[in-house]
Amino acid sequence: MTEQAxxxxxxxxxxxxxxxxIWFRYRKNKLAMFGLALFxxxxxVAASSGLFLxxxxxxxxxxxxxxxxxxSSEHWFGTDQYGRDVFARVVWGTRISLFVGVFTVTIAxxxxxxxxxxxxxxxxxxxxVLMRIMDIFLAMPGTILAVAIVxxxxxxxxxxxxxxxxxxxxxxxxxxxxxxxxxxxxxFIEAAKACGTRDGRIIMRHILPNAIGPIVVxxxxxxxxxxxxxxxxxxxxxxxxxxxxxxxxxLSEAKEWMRYHPYLMVFPGVAIILSVLSLNLxxxxxxxxxxxxxxx
Amino acid sequence: MLRYVVxxxxxxIPVIVGISFILFVIMDLTPGDPARSLLGEYARQEDVDALRxxxxxxxxxxxxxxxxxxxxxxxxxxxxxxxxIPVVQEIISRxxxxxxxxxxxxxxxxxxxxxxxxxxxxxxxxxxxxxxxATALLFTSVPPFWxxxxxxxxxxxxxxxxPSVGTDSWKSFIMPAAALAxxxxxxxxxxxxxxxLEVIRQDYIRTAKAKGASQRYVVLKHALRNALLPVVxxxxxxxxNLLGGSLIIENVFGISGLGTLMVNAVKSKDSPMLIASVxxxxxxxxxxxxxxxxxxxxxxxxxxxxxxxx
Amino acid sequence: MEERLLEIKDxxxxxxxxxxxxxxxxxxxxxxxxxxxxxxxGETGAGKTTTALSVMRLLPDLVGRITxxxxxxxxxxxxxxxxxxxRLIRGEAVSMIFQDPMTSLNPVxxxxxxIAEVLHLHEKYDTKEEVEHRVDEILRLxxxxxxxxxxYPHQFSGGMKQRVVxxxxxxxxxxxxxxxxxxxxxxxxxxxxxxxMVRELKEKLNTAMLLITHDLGVVAQTCDRxxxxxxxxxxxxxxxxxxxxxxxxxxxxxxxxxxSIPDLTRKTRRLSPIEGLMPDPTDLPPGCRFHxxxxxxxxxxEVESPRPSYNGGHLIRCHIWDDRRCSQ
Ligand SMILES: Nc1ncnc2c1ncn2[C@@H]1O[C@H](COP(=O)(O)OP(=O)(O)OP(=O)(O)O)[C@@H](O)[C@H]1O
Ligand SMILES: [Mg+2]
Numbered sequence: 001m002t003e004q005a006x007x008x009x010x011x012x013x014x015x016x017x018x019x020x021x022i023w024f025r026y027r028k029n030k031l032a033m034f035g036l037a038l039f040x041x042x043x044x045v046a047a048s049s050g051l052f053l054x055x056x057x058x059x060x061x062x063x064x065x066x067x068x069x070x071x072s073s074e075h076w077f078g079t080d081q082y083g084r085d086v087f088a089r090v091v092w093g094t095r096i097s098l099f100v101g102v103f104t105v106t107i108a109x110x111x112x113x114x115x116x117x118x119x120x121x122x123x124x125x126x127x128x129v130l131m132r133i134m135d136i137f138l139a140m141p142g143t144i145l146a147v148a149i150v151x152x153x154x155x156x157x158x159x160x161x162x163x164x165x166x167x168x169x170x171x172x173x174x175x176x177x178x179x180x181x182x183x184x185x186x187x188f189i190e191a192a193k194a195c196g197t198r199d200g201r202i203i204m205r206h207i208l209p210n211a212i213g214p215i216v217v218x219x220x221x222x223x224x225x226x227x228x229x230x231x232x233x234x235x236x237x238x239x240x241x242x243x244x245x246x247x248x249x250x251l252s253e254a255k256e257w258m259r260y261h262p263y264l265m266v267f268p269g270v271a272i273i274l275s276v277l278s279l280n281l282x283x284x285x286x287x288x289x290x291x292x293x294x295x296x
Numbered sequence: 297m298l299r300y301v302v303x304x305x306x307x308x309i310p311v312i313v314g315i316s317f318i319l320f321v322i323m324d325l326t327p328g329d330p331a332r333s334l335l336g337e338y339a340r341q342e343d344v345d346a347l348r349x350x351x352x353x354x355x356x357x358x359x360x361x362x363x364x365x366x367x368x369x370x371x372x373x374x375x376x377x378x379x380x381i382p383v384v385q386e387i388i389s390r391x392x393x394x395x396x397x398x399x400x401x402x403x404x405x406x407x408x409x410x411x412x413x414x415x416x417x418x419x420x421x422x423x424x425x426x427x428x429x430a431t432a433l434l435f436t437s438v439p440p441f442w443x444x445x446x447x448x449x450x451x452x453x454x455x456x457x458x459p460s461v462g463t464d465s466w467k468s469f470i471m472p473a474a475a476l477a478x479x480x481x482x483x484x485x486x487x488x489x490x491x492x493l494e495v496i497r498q499d500y501i502r503t504a505k506a507k508g509a510s511q512r513y514v515v516l517k518h519a520l521r522n523a524l525l526p527v528v529x530x531x532x533x534x535x536x537n538l539l540g541g542s543l544i545i546e547n548v549f550g551i552s553g554l555g556t557l558m559v560n561a562v563k564s565k566d567s568p569m570l571i572a573s574v575x576x577x578x579x580x581x582x583x584x585x586x587x588x589x590x591x592x593x594x595x596x597x598x599x600x601x602x603x604x605x606x
Numbered sequence: 607m608e609e610r611l612l613e614i615k616d617x618x619x620x621x622x623x624x625x626x627x628x629x630x631x632x633x634x635x636x637x638x639x640x641x642x643x644x645x646x647x648g649e650t651g652a653g654k655t656t657t658a659l660s661v662m663r664l665l666p667d668l669v670g671r672i673t674x675x676x677x678x679x680x681x682x683x684x685x686x687x688x689x690x691x692x693r694l695i696r697g698e699a700v701s702m703i704f705q706d707p708m709t710s711l712n713p714v715x716x717x718x719x720x721i722a723e724v725l726h727l728h729e730k731y732d733t734k735e736e737v738e739h740r741v742d743e744i745l746r747l748x749x750x751x752x753x754x755x756x757x758y759p760h761q762f763s764g765g766m767k768q769r770v771v772x773x774x775x776x777x778x779x780x781x782x783x784x785x786x787x788x789x790x791x792x793x794x795x796x797x798x799x800x801x802x803m804v805r806e807l808k809e810k811l812n813t814a815m816l817l818i819t820h821d822l823g824v825v826a827q828t829c830d831r832x833x834x835x836x837x838x839x840x841x842x843x844x845x846x847x848x849x850x851x852x853x854x855x856x857x858x859x860x861x862x863x864x865x866s867i868p869d870l871t872r873k874t875r876r877l878s879p880i881e882g883l884m885p886d887p888t889d890l891p892p893g894c895r896f897h898x899x900x901x902x903x904x905x906x907x908e909v910e911s912p913r914p915s916y917n918g919g920h921l922i923r924c925h926i927w928d929d930r931r932c933s934q
């Protein structure tokens with residue numbers, strides 16, 4: 001079977017050409033390329049904002065005499081109720097939201113992969129116990145679970161992210177598990193086992209690299225939903241707190257001034273949309289590129 | 297079939313118990329004293345201690361959890377630490393608001409998402425298809441609360457058509473439902489489109505065309521029913537989530553539903569309230585899930601015959 | 607009444623996909639007379655199904671299209687007919703049995719509904735009872751118990767499903783039946799039964815049939831005339847006797863196809879494999895399409911595409927048998 005041949009990791013040349021084929025298909029997808037460009041420019045904004053913005057004086061310092069000014073050539077996005085430059089804050093917010101996405105998903109992915117790999121590879125009781133526990137977590141509304149965990153951990157940026165990560169672990173565990181189950185039975189795994197390769201090594205070297213496709217797709221999509229989720233929590237005052245320029249908490253402050261200063265609502269909102277959109281586009285594009293059969 | 301339903305219901309029990317345990321642990325780890333927060337910062341320590349004793353907060357974890365389970369089995373889920381009202385009663389009084397928003401939202405989403413998905417699939421690569429896919433993409437990326445705020449800005453503050461907060465009339469539910477519906481609608485549109493595209497390529501669709509049926513007839517009579525299964529799944533998942541209450545949208549529109557109840561419970565360390573309401577949300581979600589699975593058997597005879605046999 | 611029921615002239619069909627442009631049918635001429643059975647034989651990818659789908663005008667949307675030629679069915683040019691006309695024609699004047707019975711039936715409708723549907727669509731009967739009566743009748747005709755009409759496709763075996771597909775195709779008693787390998791998906795014993803049934807029904811209803819198959823035995827038993835198809839063209843066409851006649855002239859492809867040409871009397875003779883592969887349909891060779899595999903290749907074959915030569919209705923498209931060339 002050709003399928004077998006293309007997933008066989010013992011052939012590095014094939015592996016590389018497979019990546020090339022994926023990239024080739026991805027590149028043909030205009031929307032996906034747009035998403036990638038958008039995402040890379042957000043990364044660029046986040047990385048360079050530290051160079052031209054000083055956090056203490058330009059992002060959080062209050063200048064009450066300049067408060068609530070509409071957008072102008074001096075303040076592109078206007079100023080907020082404390083006279084802070086909204087443009088600077090929205091730009092700085094990129095750092096925070098990207099950090100939120102990356103940090104949360106990295107933790108959830110690591111732990112979820114561990115659980116999923118154990119469950120999927122060993123099957124039987126291990127699988128049963130782990131997955132029943134995951135089911136319990138999945139049955140709870142995710143946001144309230146995160147809120148409750150934040151309550152236990154105490155407030156603060158990192159704790160909020162940890163809580164979000166914990167709430168997402170089961171979903172990654174599930175994806176990894178099913179990816180592994182679909183690969184476990186294949187011949188080259190049996191062959192590796194027959195050669196006496198250790199389990200951990202089989203999982204790390206043979207199974208996970210082949211399960212990577214669906215996982216990568218989920219990573220991008222989950223980064224998107226995490227950014228949305230954290231913005232939501234911050235908006236109702238249970239996430240990242242002021243004066244940190246997280247987009248959700250900026251919107252929370254702006255809400256008070258919505259009637260007469262609606263521009264305050266617009267820019268952080270658009271920033272959230274763009275970052276989430278870029279990740280969604282990348283995720284969709286990757287999915288199509290990885291599985292050409294699903295296209296159209 | 298009935299046996300299957302009963303089995304599924306029984307399987308929900310360990311999940312619900314598991315939820316109670318996990319939340320019990322989390323709440324136990326949460327700093328703060330519910331007795332103190334009920335009585336206030338300046339209450340006498342003796343009174344606080346007395347209340348703690350009355351609620352049994354001084355017993356070890358195992359004893360407290362055991363006691364909770366024992367009374368829960370008898371149908372007693374305790375009283376709210378905050379209001380001293382039985383939590384079940386609180387949930388019953390708060391739930392209609394959440395349910396109304398959720399139902400309205402899912403109806404909005406289905407009424408628009410499914411037809412648009414069908415049209416997109418049938419007219420693949422057309423302008424309509426392009427437009428609806430772009431809209432769907434946008435709607436999956438817009439935070440619902442921001443959408444809600446924009447709706448308030450336009451329909452309450454500028455046009456003065458709809459009330460921005462509360463649950464006084466049916467009008468109050470339109471905007472929160474719309475804000476929640478957008479993302480669901482987007483998923484449904486995309487799901488309907490992709491399954492329809494898949495179904496339209498099947499051989500039996502060609503058979504139907506070979507009988508002399510029109511495009512419209514083939515789509516509505518043959519393709520739609522076959523495409524329904526994944527769509528129903530998406531609707532079910534979405535509805536299940538919505539029925540669990542949205543903390544954020546309820547906050548934006550000042551609706552005191554299940555979501556608000558849960559947030560307040562966390563804030564005031566009101567464990568009985570939190571545990572009961574999360575268990576309730578999980579139960580509702582599980583029931584919707586089950587309903588979807590039962591619905592499958594009506595849609596697809598192949599699924600049906602599985603249950604008849606097993 | 608005109609003798610000719612179906613007349614395909616110079617048919618060209620292409621599939622255009624993201625990757626390539628496939629020339630599936632390239633100048634095909636074929637006629638089917640009323641009540642006649644014509645076999646269409648050729649290797650996989652020769653364009654047999656494409657030809658049949660063109661007659662139904664059911665080539666896949668956006669991908670497949672007829673680029674040249676005409677298909678006259680009972681006086682109507684299919685390539686020019688409106689979609690509304692086509693709806694009246696499909697299922698009524700011409701119907702098709704598809705290659706794979708397993709996937710040709712809608713899994714969520716009962717087989718009774720699926721047979722009744724074609725009657726409804728062509729408004730054959732006024733009342734529900736009449737339709738149901740006809741459904742029972744046609745089910746009996748194809749050898750299925752009418753009681754089972756309330757069941758779904760997954761409850762039937764492959765052979766039974768094919769009977770249902772045939773029942774649908776014959777329900778309106780079409781003038782022309784396009785049978786695309788009606789038996790290949792079935793196992794051997796069922797094959798014989800189904801074929802026997804198709805032959806009988808055809809006799810009873812006086813339907814003409816275009817029978818697409820790989821199976822030379824089936825051709826020998828069933829067909830009045832046979833067309834041999836290669837890379838989207840008919841390379842040889844004649845009566846069954848002419849094609850199966852050993853000492854007749856044949857196209858080298860036919861010769862290869864038959865290995866040693868079997869007697870009409872010997873049963874089920876499979877196509878014998880020919881050295882080499884069908885040319886890539888996205889990049890067809892110039893001249894005779896078969897020259898890359900032909901044992902009798904001449905220089906002219908590589909540049910000039912052969913004209914058909916006739917010998918008492920027996921058509922061969924090959925330079926070797928082109929008498930005009932010989933006399934030069
Ligand atoms: N939908 C399609 N898109 C692109 N190419 C197609 C499509 N359908 C058929 N083709 C190509 O057209 C050519 C003819 O195909 P066709 O199905 O008519 O062959 P066939 O003679 O019926 O073969 P078989 O005996 O395998 O059924 C083949 O090269 C095939 O790959
Ligand atoms: Mg074919």
